[in-house]
Amino acid sequence: MNVYVLLLLAIAAEVVATTALKATAGFTRPGPSLLVIGGYGLAFWLLGLVMQRLPVGVTYAIWSGAGIVLITLLAALVYRQLPDWPALLGMGLIISGVVVIQLWSGSGH
Structure with missing residues (x-):
């Protein structure tokens, strides 16, 4: 399987697990807790x-950059936690960094 497909799946699993973490209520709720443990x-x-x-x-630059953005989007949708403009600016800079690595860095391949 393509390495980037595997990375995308890893990111998706981590995003689901992290988003569900709040719903565990300190790991006192079994369903969300199992989702978090399995997802991670x-x-x-x-x-x-x-x-x-x-x-x-x-790998970690892509993982963390995509995770930050996707978790922020899900937190806005699921928990109504909306980021302010400095948070959005910071996430934009993270995305820019990942793009620079992928397009111009020789270490990306």
């Missing part, structure tokens, strides 16, 4: 597969 387990397993083929720094 899947995410880290997939991330380990990705790191066999991509450099750690590049």
